[in-house]
Amino acid sequence: MTSQPMLFTPLALRGITLPNRIVVSPMVQYRAQDGEVNDYHITHYGKFALGRAGAIFTEACAVEPAGRVTDGDLGLWHDGQISGMQRVTRFLKAEGSVPAIQLAHAGRKGAMQTAFAGNGPLTAADIAAGHHPWAVVSVTGEPISPDWITPDMLSERGIARIIADFVAAARRADAAGFDIAEVHGAHGYLMATFLSPITNTRNDGYGGDLAGRMRFALEVTQAVREVWPAHKPLFFRVSSLDGAQGGWDMGDTVALAKALKALGVDVMDCSSGGLTGSATAAIIPRHPGFQVPFAAQVRREAAMNTMAVGLILDGPQAEAILQAGDADLVAIGRQALYDPFFAVHAAEALGCDPDFARWPENHGWWLDKRAKSQGRPR
Numbered sequence: 001m002t003s004q005p006m007l008f009t010p011l012a013l014r015g016i017t018l019p020n021r022i023v024v025s026p027m028v029q030y031r032a033q034d035g036e037v038n039d040y041h042i043t044h045y046g047k048f049a050l051g052r053a054g055a056i057f058t059e060a061c062a063v064e065p066a067g068r069v070t071d072g073d074l075g076l077w078h079d080g081q082i083s084g085m086q087r088v089t090r091f092l093k094a095e096g097s098v099p100a101i102q103l104a105h106a107g108r109k110g111a112m113q114t115a116f117a118g119n120g121p122l123t124a125a126d127i128a129a130g131h132h133p134w135a136v137v138s139v140t141g142e143p144i145s146p147d148w149i150t151p152d153m154l155s156e157r158g159i160a161r162i163i164a165d166f167v168a169a170a171r172r173a174d175a176a177g178f179d180i181a182e183v184h185g186a187h188g189y190l191m192a193t194f195l196s197p198i199t200n201t202r203n204d205g206y207g208g209d210l211a212g213r214m215r216f217a218l219e220v221t222q223a224v225r226e227v228w229p230a231h232k233p234l235f236f237r238v239s240s241l242d243g244a245q246g247g248w249d250m251g252d253t254v255a256l257a258k259a260l261k262a263l264g265v266d267v268m269d270c271s272s273g274g275l276t277g278s279a280t281a282a283i284i285p286r287h288p289g290f291q292v293p294f295a296a297q298v299r300r301e302a303a304m305n306t307m308a309v310g311l312i313l314d315g316p317q318a319e320a321i322l323q324a325g326d327a328d329l330v331a332i333g334r335q336a337l338y339d340p341f342f343a344v345h346a347a348e349a350l351g352c353d354p355d356f357a358r359w360p361e362n363h364g365w366w367l368d369k370r371a372k373s374q375g376r377p378r
């Protein structure tokens with residue numbers, strides 16, 4: 001292929017233009033202390049910028065300390081955390097990538113183990129190793145299971161406080177230089193537990209029917225949109241379905257997408273699962289592009305931009321998703337960990353970067369010279 005692939009067609013969202021359609025998906029790293037950026041994060045996010053991803057999401061950033069998944073998560077709950085984030089955004093922008101932040105509250109999944117420690121509640125051994133649990137809040141007072149921390153059920157006042165935390169974090173994210181913000185409504189964290197009929201058994205105005213269960217997500221999003229600059233896009237990540245009998249389903253996701261679009265959300269980021277247990281665990285068979293149909297249905301039925309995610313592994317697969325009209329953006333998670341240079345490798349695979357011109361010049365010049373010395377065609 002020599003013509004410009006869709007994957008490398010810029011996408012303008014409000015006043016921000018992504019140079020290509022490849023987005024690094026939010027991925028917790030467990031490397032922060034007190035929610036602060038350190039050298040690890042600069043290097044971690046920086047490598048994706050050198051790899052020329054169009055936009056790069058931070059991991060889920062907690063809007064209050066109790067909203068962290070683990071004690072190693074990033075956060076934006078006070079102004080002192082802005083300057084570290086500025087280091088990240090400065091570097092990403094200097095390399096031509098759009099810096100994006102995911103704003104999150106863990107709810108009853110707060111204070112848990114890392115994925116590789118088991119993704120369960122903290123054990124005596126974790127506590128002995130210095131990982132101390134904290135009080136968590138949720139949609140109800142129900143823990144995930146009896147061995148997890150029992151959360152405090154949020155009162156309407158508590159809900160208002162968390163909405164204010166999202167707003168304050170969004171303001172800080174703007175001050176830190178992020179150009180995209182995403183509200184995390186997926187994977188069994190606080191907002192997802194409000195959405196799902198399995199976890200939301202409240203009988204006040206934040207529970208009951210679909211409108212009641214969507215209310216918290218819509219109020220947070222509306223409040224964030226009001227302070228998030230009009231020229232900057234807002235994304236929303238949803239678990240498109242719980243994957244459990246009687247749970248949140250695609251009809252609900254499309255209804256939510258329409259309501260969010262009306263509030264000024266620009267892109268639905270269509271993940272799935274994770275209502276209980278590990279972040280994305282669900283009874284959804286894993287195969288390349290397994291969640292793409294969710295993005296396709298939302299794009300079709302809510303007539304809005306979508307981002308597909310989940311086992312998108314190479315350029316041709318990503319290009320086919322866009323060509324099929326299934327999504328406007330592709331989010332790359334673990335494949336970006338495996339290959340931080342995913343975007344430039346995709347360009348090579350799609351034949352639109354024969355002379356390594358998409359690479360940082362100080363890499364590409366050498367790679368081109370090496371290729372020619374090996375007699376590779378330009």
Ligand SMILES: Cc1cc2nc3c(=O)[nH]c(=O)nc-3n(C[C@H](O)[C@H](O)[C@H](O)COP(=O)(O)O)c2cc1C
Nearest residue numbers: 025026027028059060309310311312332333334335
């Ligand atoms: C190490 C790791 C950390 C993750 N952390 C987050 C996160 O902070 N927020 C989120 O919404 N999803 C998170 N996810 C889910 C990914 O964003 C992505 O949706 C998922 O890994 C599927 O995409 P993939 O098959 O390309 O990895 C995480 C995934 C991994 C592998």
